[in-house]
Amino acid sequence: RAKDAGRNRFEYYKPEMNTKALQRLHLENALRSAIAENQLMVYCQPKVNVNSGAVVGLEALLRWKHPQLGFVSPAEFIPVAEESGLINEIGDWVLRQTALQQRLWQSHGYAIVPIAVNLSARQCGQKDLVEKIQTIVRDTGLPPQFIEFELTESMLMDMGVNCLELMNKLSSAGFSLALDDFGTGYSSLSRLKLLPVKTLKIDQSFVRDIATDENDEIIVNATAVLAHAMEMKVVAEGVETQQQLEFIRDLQCEEYQGYLFSRPVPPDEAEQFLRQD
Ligand code: C2E
Ligand code: MG
Ligand code: MG
Numbered sequence: 001r002a003k004d005a006g007r008n009r010f011e012y013y014k015p016e017m018n019t020k021a022l023q024r025l026h027l028e029n030a031l032r033s034a035i036a037e038n039q040l041m042v043y044c045q046p047k048v049n050v051n052s053g054a055v056v057g058l059e060a061l062l063r064w065k066h067p068q069l070g071f072v073s074p075a076e077f078i079p080v081a082e083e084s085g086l087i088n089e090i091g092d093w094v095l096r097q098t099a100l101q102q103r104l105w106q107s108h109g110y111a112i113v114p115i116a117v118n119l120s121a122r123q124c125g126q127k128d129l130v131e132k133i134q135t136i137v138r139d140t141g142l143p144p145q146f147i148e149f150e151l152t153e154s155m156l157m158d159m160g161v162n163c164l165e166l167m168n169k170l171s172s173a174g175f176s177l178a179l180d181d182f183g184t185g186y187s188s189l190s191r192l193k194l195l196p197v198k199t200l201k202i203d204q205s206f207v208r209d210i211a212t213d214e215n216d217e218i219i220v221n222a223t224a225v226l227a228h229a230m231e232m233k234v235v236a237e238g239v240e241t242q243q244q245l246e247f248i249r250d251l252q253c254e255e256y257q258g259y260l261f262s263r264p265v266p267p268d269e270a271e272q273f274l275r276q277d
C-alpha cells in the first residue's frame with residue numbers, strides 16, 4: 001500500500017519504520033489530524049430488551065477511517081489516543097457529536113432512548129472534566145438525562161477514590177452511569193455498593209462461550225444476582241447468537257448488545273431503530 005502513496009504522503013509500511021514504536025508514532029500523527037480532516041465518525045449500536053426485543057438505548061462507538069489505512073480499529077487507536085493525550089480532545093468531539101445527533105433525533109420526532117458515551121481513564125483524570133462535559137452538553141441544548149457514561153470496572157481500581165468522586169459529580173449533574181467490561185477487573189463488593197451506577201455491562205468474554213463453558217454461566221449468573229441486589233440492571237455485551245441470547249435471558253440479564261441484533265452503524269442507519277409508528 002505504501003507503494004501507491006505519493007512521495008510526501010503518509011507511508012505506513014516503509015520497512016525502516018518496522019518497529020512498533022515508529023508505527024505508533026505514525027498512528028499518533030495521523031490521529032492528530034483526524035478530527036480536522038473529518039476522518040472520525042460516531043457509530044451507534046442498539047441496546048435491546050431481552051424479552052420485548054425493543055431498542056432501549058444506544059452506545060456511541062468511535063470510528064476512524066484513514067484515507068490510506070481504511071478503518072482503524074478502536075482497539076488499536078484508542079490506546080494511542082490515551083497515551084498521547086489526544087483522547088481528551090477526541091472525547092470532547094465524540095460527546096458533542098453524540099449530543100447533537102440526539103438533539104436532532106428529538107427534534108425530528110424519533111423515539112428518544114438514552115445514548116451511552118465511553119470515557120477512558122485518561123479522560124477521567126482531567127480536573128475539569130465534569131464542568132467541560134456540562135458545558136458541551138448544555139451548548140447542544142440536550143438535557144443530561146439522555147446521556148449515559150460508561151466507565152470500565154478496571155478504572156475503579158486504578159483511580160480509586162477519584163473515580164468515585166467523578167461518578168458522584170456526573171450523577172449529581174444528571175447523567176446516568178454504567179460500569180463497562182464488568183468482570184474483567186477486581187472491584188470490591190463493598191465499593192460497588194457506594195457507586196451511583198445504574199447498570200453493569202457484562203464483558204463479552206463471558207458471553208462468547210456461555211453455552212459451552214459452565215464457568216461463564218456461573219459468572220454471568222452471579223453478576224446478575226449481585227447487580228439486582230444493588231438495584232442495578234445488567235446488559236450483556238457481544239451477543240452474536242440466538243443461543244447466547246437465550247442463556248443470558250435465562251440468567252436474568254435485562255438487556256443485550258451484539259451483532260445478533262445489530263453491529264454499530266452510522267447514525268442514519270440507526271434511525272430505523274428509533275422510528276415510532
Ligand atoms: P466497549 O465500550 O466495551 O464497546 C464494545 C465493543 O464490542 C465495541 O467495539 C463493539 O463494536 C463490540 N461489539 C458489539 N457487539 C459485538 C458482538 O456481537 N461481537 C463482537 N465480537 N464485538 C461486538 P469497538 O467499537 O471496536 O470499541 C472497542 C472499545 O474501544 C470500546 O469497548 C471502548 O472501550 C473503546 N471506545 C470506542 N469508542 C470510544 C470512544 O468514543 N471513547 C472512548 N474513550 N473509548 C471508546
Ligand atoms: Mg462501552
Ligand atoms: Mg465493554
Ligand code: MG
Binds near residue numbers: 181
Ligand atoms: Mg471493551
